[in-house]
Amino acid sequence: MKSDVEMKVYTLDEGESWQLFSKNVGDIVNLEQIHPLAKEIARECDGLPLAIIVIVPSMRGKTRVELWEDALKSLRMSEPHRKVVEDKVYKVIKWSFYSLESQDIQRSKHVNKKRGDIQSCFLYCSLYPAAIPIDDLIHCWWAVGILGEHDTYEEAYNWGITLIESLNDACFLEANKMKIVRARVVNCVKMHDVIRDVDGWIASTFGDENISIFQAGIGLTEISRIKISPSVKRISFISNEIECLPNCFTKCPKATSLLLQDNYHLKKITHEFFLAFPALRVLNLSKTGIREMPSSINSLCQLRTLILQHCSELRELPTVANLHNLQVLDCGDTELRCLPQGMENLTNLKLLNMxxxxxxxxxxxxxxxxxxxxxxxxxxxxxxxxxxxxxxxxxxxxxxxxxxxxxxxxxxxxxxxxxxxxxxxxxxxxxxxxxxxxxxxxxxxxxxxxxxxxxxxxxxxxxxxxxxxxxxxxxxxxxxxxxxxxxxxxxxxxxxxxxxxxx
The missing domain is CATH 3.80.20 (24 nucleotide stem-loop, u2 snrnp hairpin iv. U2 a'; Chain A)
Structure with a gap:
């Protein structure tokens, strides 16, 4: 993380921890039966401000003693990922993550249609190394199906904003703004480094739908040697120095998301590369140096979201006649001079950005x-x-x-x-x-x-x-x-x- 001034943040003593916890949870901590449990939960945070701030939203307004007892038991049973000082916060974040499920059910109990899974939305954020453009995030959530069923783009987008606000309220995400070209500012969210680490850890153990490869921001110049399981669902190579996508790549028949944005040196995509991803629903190649797309993109019949923003060298797209399921086509800030052939076949397209x-x-x-x-x-x-x-x-x-x-x-x-x-x-x-x-x-x-x-x-x-x-x-x-x-x-x-x- 970049900063103007670096300061060491010390852990709080027990009194300071209790003061921070009680101030944010409210007067409920002074109730006779809840007070000793609240003190123990604050003590479990081990003086780490981040842990306290993360757990507070889950306890605010809880008046039943049973809920406090269950929270304390869960915290004590959680085990961190690795034994270093920062990992003392893992068990708190993990417990807060699982509390999202009950909050989601409570918000959705009066809604007839399926509204999506807030936990899965949170886990998807682990694919991003830094600021996440809100529009891109919601488009990806929608494409892979974790926003639930919605009749219109407007409904899906509004529900995505609601989930982001819920994750903000739970202190898993925070608002951020990122300046882009032509002085435009894009609304983003970002995730604390420690929360992202826990997010990735939980995702790796949370079920088949969340099997991911996260190789973002580590300076990769090529990916042909990366070991990838055929069962992987989500792949992130964001913010690397990749120059070319290979001919031969591990077949990923179950992969639904491929994130390659912010690879400015990427100039060429081979025809065979996309053939390894027949089930792909999300493809993001924003801010890459590609000059053309291979015709094999037309084989991605399950594709829902295609994001090519800020590809300043991209002048032409091949036919998209087979992309019948495409809902979002985002080609803003490119050098495209004409619409691709086959546009009339995009009968499910909801958003077109040129x-x-x-x-x-x-x-x-x-x-x-x-x-x-x-x-x-x-x-x-x-x-x-x-x-x-x-x-x-x-x-x-x-x-x-x-x-x-x-x-x-x-x-x-x-x-x-x-x-x-x-x-x-x-x-x-x-x-x-x-x-x-x-x-x-x-x-x-x-x-x-x-x-x-x-x-x-x-x-x-x-x-x-x-x-x-x-x-x-x-x-x-x-x-x-x-x-x-x-x-x-x-x-x-x-x-x-x-x-x-x-x-």
């Missing part, structure tokens, strides 16, 4: 045929074809459509989930964008001389709530033959004008 790439002259016909798509982020060339009939957009819960290439890095304020950004466009024919704008809440224009005057004059944008215009030349004066409305933007709540000529 933001901060530029797909060139694109027709929206392929996208409009994706009837289950509800979340779309895409950047297209200004010469793209914009069909006036955009009724397909009624299916979208959230979208960000960017038109043109910004000459500067921009991160415009988009208050809503339904935004259109237009950059450096000299002109649009009348009504060319109006079909899409009917469904937008936000419109951002940068360096556009596109006849906004006519666009507004001949249309009504009842849904538009935010309009931001920067470095443009436009006029709002009514034009002859226009609608004559004095208020073409009746529901506008926010108007921002910067360096606008000819007002």
């Amino acid at each position: 933001s901060h790439s530029c797909l060139g002259a694109t027709s929206f016909d392929e996208i409009s045929s994706l009837h289950n798509l509800t979340h779309l982020s895409i950047r297209v060339d200004s010469s793209s074809s914009f069909n006036r009939d955009c009724t397909w957009m009624t299916r979208l819960i959230a979208f960000l459509i960017e038109v043109g290439e910004p000459s500067i890095d921009v991160s415009p304020y988009n208050k809503s989930k339904r935004a259109i950004n237009v950059y450096n466009c000299e002109n649009f024919s009348d009504g060319e964008l109006s079909g899409m704008l009917q469904f937008a809440s936000d419109l951002y224009l940068l360096r556009c001389n596109m006849g906004l005057r006519k666009l507004i004059a001949y249309n009504t944008f009842n849904g538009l709530k935010l309009l931001k215009i920067e470095r443009c030349s436009c006029s709002f004066v009514p034009v002859e033959g226009g609608s004559g409305q004095f208020d073409p933007l009746p529901n506008l709540e926010y108007l921002s004008l910067h360096f606008v000529d000819n007002l």
